[in-house]
Amino acid sequence: MTETASAAAIAPSRTVAVVGTGTMGQGIAQVALVAGHRVRLHDAVPGRAREAADAIAGRLDRLVDKGRLAVADRDAALARLHPAEELAELADAALVVEAVLEQLHVKQELFTALEVVVDQDCLLATNTSSLSVTAIAGALRHPGRFVGLHFFNPAPLLPLVEVVSGFATEAAAATRAYETAKAWGKTPVRCTDTPGFIVNRIARPFYAEAFAVYEERGADAATIDAVLRECGGFRMGPFELTDLIGQDVNEAVTRSVWEAFFHSPKFTPSLAQRRLVESGLHGRKSGRGWYSYEASGAVGSGASGASGASSKDVVRSEPHTAPPAEAPAAVTVVGDLGPARDLVAMMTEAGIDVKTVNDGGPYIALPGDGQLVPADGKTSVEFADVVYFDLALDYRGAGRIALSASEDTSERAVAEAVGLFQKLGKEVSVIGDVPGMIVARTVAMLADLAADAVAKGVASPEDIDTAMRLGVNYPLGPVEWNRRLGPDWAYDLLTAVHERCPTGRYAPSLALYRQAYATDGETGS
Numbered sequence: 454m455t456e457t458a459s460a461a462a463i464a465p466s467r468t469v470a471v472v473g474t475g476t477m478g479q480g481i482a483q484v485a486l487v488a489g490h491r492v493r494l495h496d497a498v499p500g501r502a503r504e505a506a507d508a509i510a511g512r513l514d515r516l517v518d519k520g521r522l523a524v525a526d527r528d529a530a531l532a533r534l535h536p537a538e539e540l541a542e543l544a545d546a547a548l549v550v551e552a553v554l555e556q557l558h559v560k561q562e563l564f565t566a567l568e569v570v571v572d573q574d575c576l577l578a579t580n581t582s583s584l585s586v587t588a589i590a591g592a593l594r595h596p597g598r599f600v601g602l603h604f605f606n607p608a609p610l611l612p613l614v615e616v617v618s619g620f621a622t623e624a625a626a627a628t629r630a631y632e633t634a635k636a637w638g639k640t641p642v643r644c645t646d647t648p649g650f651i652v653n654r655i656a657r658p659f660y661a662e663a664f665a666v667y668e669e670r671g672a673d674a675a676t677i678d679a680v681l682r683e684c685g686g687f688r689m690g691p692f693e694l695t696d697l698i699g700q701d702v703n704e705a706v707t708r709s710v711w712e713a714f715f716h717s718p719k720f721t722p723s724l725a726q727r728r729l730v731e732s733g734l735h736g737r738k739s740g741r742g743w744y745s746y747e748a749s750g751a752v753g754s755g756a757s758g759a760s761g762a763s764s765k766d767v768v769r770s771e772p773h774t775a776p777p778a779e780a781p782a783a784v785t786v787v788g789d790l791g792p793a794r795d796l797v798a799m800m801t802e803a804g805i806d807v808k809t810v811n812d813g814g815p816y817i818a819l820p821g822d823g824q825l826v827p828a829d830g831k832t833s834v835e836f837a838d839v840v841y842f843d844l845a846l847d848y849r850g851a852g853r854i855a856l857s858a859s860e861d862t863s864e865r866a867v868a869e870a871v872g873l874f875q876k877l878g879k880e881v882s883v884i885g886d887v888p889g890m891i892v893a894r895t896v897a898m899l900a901d902l903a904a905d906a907v908a909k910g911v912a913s914p915e916d917i918d919t920a921m922r923l924g925v926n927y928p929l930g931p932v933e934w935n936r937r938l939g940p941d942w943a944y945d946l947l948t949a950v951h952e953r954c955p956t957g958r959y960a961p962s963l964a965l966y967r968q969a970y971a972t973d974g975e976t977g978s
Contacts, residue, residue: 816839
């Protein structure tokens with residue numbers, strides 16, 4: 454395989470083979486087929502390849518019916534689709550993508566057999582999401598041509614492909630895989646062979662922090678989901694999303710990453726989620742997970758136990774929403790509110806008399822001597838009459854704001870804080886006295902893992918942000934989010950949380966530490 458030939462995308466005139474004809478295998482085959490390749494489908498179970506070819510034909514028919522594919526293009530694609538009962542029929546492939554059982558020995562045996570069948574310039578790729586690309590390639594005579602091509606399900610619809618280089622992968626092979634995915638209309642990102650690659654590594658805190666707040670009895674599932682959607686800007690909350698993914702699947706990925714990182718506290722699985730899995734409550738597919746999906750009137754699993762309205766047989770508790778409260782007529786903003794500085798103009802526009810004091814803070818002084826403080830990783834119980842408010846992606850656009858207070862916080866301070874945000878047109882959820890709250894703690898942890906991944910050469914900042922936006926629909930990539938919040942925001946918040954929860958989970962990474970102190974050094978502070 455020459456450098457020049459390897460660096461270019463595989464030509465549409467060359468054959469692509471897909472081994473494994475489940476949902477993912479069929480999806481990858483369809484992508485290659487529509488891109489113009491001859492595609493050979495193989496499965497170890499006799500007859501499965503033919504069944505998969507028929508299923509792909511049915512999906513192409515539906516694309517024709519919807520006007521998304523011309524009849525002539527469908528007919529040409531089907532003429533290029535060939536079920537292969539024997540592995541030897543894949544001999545002319547320029548690329549073989551594997552999507553078989555997620556077991557190391559199964560994949561190693563397959564690729565060992567393929568090496569005997571295909572030419573030496575054939576690119577070999579695994580679609581594994583949880584196994585080491587390096588370990589799979591370890592059984593091969595020529596591991597340099599082996600890469601990870603991790604598509605996201607459903608492959609024909611989702612644009613992201615993680616192109617994973619194992620320890621022995623040649624740069625030319627990775628480039629050829631990258632350019633091929635790009636030629637297929639996908640958005641490829643490059644990464645090294647790390648547990649979870651980009652998305653499944655960096656996304657862990659989105660689930661883990663929500664589950665931790667739930668386990669700490671800071672808020673119920675419905676409230677946490679609502680806050681992350683309506684305040685954090687995420688498309689789905691972690692409880693509803695893991696019900697959709699499957700609790701067993703999501704928990705297995707978390708456990709796999711945790712074990713691969715030698716039980717690092719950064720990736721510790723959730724005991725509450727483990728209990729769901731052990732109980733067979735796997736989410737939508739089993740009829741119940743964090744929420745119920747039966748049209749029986751059963752209630753969701755939120756701590757409040759209130760029955761919610763049914764939507765497509767989803768029955769869940771409503772998020773906690775504070776009752777109406779009177780807004781303060783005047784407040785004093787002390788110091789720079791940082792990411793929440795838009796609140797100053799918003800309060801003025803809402804008719805609240807706002808006085809500003811530059812020194813001290815940051816907080817909003819309420820009429821009853823309470824303080825409304827941006828989430829900073831500390832807790833209300835440490836102070837007299839402090840109410841914390843959570844980070845928002847966009848305070849103007851947020852539909853909901855979370856507040857946290859301790860049992861010692863006065864009712865007047867809480868009522869004034871609730872009334873203030875209601876005056877700004879927000880629903881308000883009051884949660885327990887949780888350090889870092891919900892959105893702020895989650896975003897800080899995402900920023901920390903992203904910074905650590907960049908520092909360790911896992912992927913570029915641009916590829917990490919692209920992967921997280923396209924792979925899991927985050928409103929911002931974590932690197933960009935961290936940049937907007939300021940280089941020391943996540944570091945300071947996690948340092949404070951770590952002081953209160955000294956398990957190692959919240960200890961800022963060296964990369965985050967360097968970011969914070971490099972900036973301090975530049976400003977002379």
